[in-house]
Amino acid sequence: MTLPEPLAPSLHTLPSGLKVLLAPDPLAQTVAMGYFVQTGARDERRDEMGASHFLEHLMFKGNDAVGGAELNARLDALGGHANAFTSDEATVYHAASLPERAPELLSALSVLLEPALRPEDIETERGVILEEIAMYADQPESRVFDALRAAYWGEHPLGHQVLGTVQTVSALTPEVLRRNFLARYGSLSVTLVATGQLDAQNILEQAALISAEWPHTVHVRRPLPQQVAPALHILPDDSLSRLHVAVCTPGVAVDHPLREAAAVLSEIVGGENGRLYWALLDTGLADSADLSHAEYQETGVFEGGFSCDPERAAQVLGLYRGVLSSLQEQGVTEAEVRRAARKLAVSTLLRSETPQGQLFGLGMEYLALGRVVTVEEAVERVANVTPQDVTALLALRPFDVQVTVALGQTATLATLT
Known part of the structure; x- marks a missing residue:
């Protein structure tokens, strides 16, 4: 049958x-x-x-x-x-x-x-x-x-x-x-x-x-440019036992041809078993460490951070920044790209196995792009990301401009910029 x-x-x-x-x-x-x-x-x-x-x-x-x-x-x-x-x-x-x-x-x-x-x-x-x-x-x-x-x-x-x-x-x-x-x-x-x-x-x-009787009106959004300068903001709070650090750098817009490459890159860096895991979590230096990519109509951001013992703040921030810097200077391996792309493709398929999971994929993609993106297309686009795509994204130097905020016992960060 x-x-x-x-x-x-x-x-x-x-x-x-x-x-x-x-x-x-x-x-x-x-x-x-x-x-x-x-x-x-x-x-x-x-x-x-x-x-x-x-x-x-x-x-x-x-x-x-x-x-x-x-x-x-x-x-x-x-x-x-x-x-x-x-x-x-x-x-x-x-x-x-x-x-x-x-x-x-x-x-x-x-x-x-x-x-x-x-x-x-x-x-x-x-x-x-x-x-x-x-x-x-x-x-x-x-x-x-x-x-x-x-x-x-x-x-x-x-x-x-x-x-x-x-x-x-x-x-x-x-x-x-x-x-x-x-x-x-x-x-x-x-x-x-x-x-x-x-x-x-x-x-x-x-x-x-x-x-039939709903107002036939439309809201028109006006995209705006954004200029960002590197900065480190210190927010002292001695009541906190852990130091919490958040980092944001420029990414790519939702309709950018390297959008899927940005998702793969963030998985390589901040995903389970990503570079931050091995540098900061496996070594016991941090409690948490991550990086993800969010895309918007006219721009995007890489956003992440970590939490750690305040005494290790400068060391961990240096290692976090070092992971991002090494990517831009040394690039990624083919194995890393293949593994991350496969993981994201499988995650997309798993979400689409139920009507409710497929609902969000279809709806959010349509709002963002103004066209229908099938599950098959979404899976294919991320599965086909190549090392050359990620290299082209890194050539944009997304991690050169980092805005960082540290909250907690921040004495060890006072001399950093």
């Missing part, structure tokens, strides 16, 4: 302007859906930092037809995972359920995109978010990376804190939040993605009805 194969993803534009990206798989046991909104923390005014994340919270409070308690009961009754997240450039609302519950799933998920934004709900969630900010402020890892982003990005909107600050969140009024919603949640800025066992025609017809 020949089993049906998954169908190629298809992109549709509804009369409302809403885009629908469908990836049916007749053999899947579940269906996953998500609204991917092309807006995030970088799209806020600086004095309204945190508005995107605040709106994410308020979406779960329901609308005039469906109250918050009923909405959450509906989502819970579907038996699947329902959640949301806000990042620098995207906000995503997602859920999964059994295939026969797909119409109910889409109906409940769509309530999130038509929020009431009641003043009483805003005050309740303000308290929740302020508690969230306070919680992260007590975590040294969060503190050092917040300080790193502020130091690296300066006034660039990619330096906005997703949660906002106590000051900005406290000042967000119902009028400001509604203005942000209307400006950035029009149908032309939203993509509905559905994966798994689904009836494509039914989803298209239902989504067309649901979105």
Whole structure:
């Protein structure tokens, strides 16, 4: 017996302007859906930092037809995972359920995109978010990376804190939040993605009805240049027993031809069994050490760091910098590239084995690139990274400009630059 194969993803534009990206798989046991909104923390005014994340919270409070308690009961009754997240450039609302519950799933998920934004709900969630900010402020890892982003990005909107600050969140009024919603949640800025066992025609017809009255507006993001100078910022805190260091250097944008090479390079350096592991963790000099690559619309960054005993701070920072410097001076080996590329390709395949995993791959790639990227293409692009690709990336000298922030007992770093 020949089993049906998954169908190629298809992109549709509804009369409302809403885009629908469908990836049916007749053999899947579940269906996953998500609204991917092309807006995030970088799209806020600086004095309204945190508005995107605040709106994410308020979406779960329901609308005039469906109250918050009923909405959450509906989502819970579907038996699947329902959640949301806000990042620098995207906000995503997602859920999964059994295939026969797909119409109910889409109906409940769509309530999130038509929020009431009641003043009483805003005050309740303000308290929740302020508690969230306070919680992260007590975590040294969060503190050092917040300080790193502020130091690296300066006034660039990619330096906005997703949660906002106590000051900005406290000042967000119902009028400001509604203005942000209307400006950035029009149908032309939203993509509905559905994966798994689904009836494509039914989803298209239902989504067309649901979105018919949505504002036909689009949020246009303005890319901005970024100039960075090397710097070391010392944040003394003698109450901390470990020193926490965060490092940021220039990377490449999401549409750069060496994007996959950047992912492979960061795996070679900061992945499990990467160069930082053998230099700092296997030797017992540090508690943790990593490096990853994040790409944005017009730029990207390598971002990482370590934690260690304060007495070893200068030694460990020197070794960390030495690992990055040696890459630019000596390059990488073919075995390193092959191993890292294979690991990333397998990870991509594993994530795509479930409808929910495939949902995020399709949705986030579409938001970033404006086109459909299949699992096969994503796997092929990373699997085919060559040593020459990584060498070309290193020729850009990404590690020449390092912005570093150290938090804790920093006396041994006082003489460093």
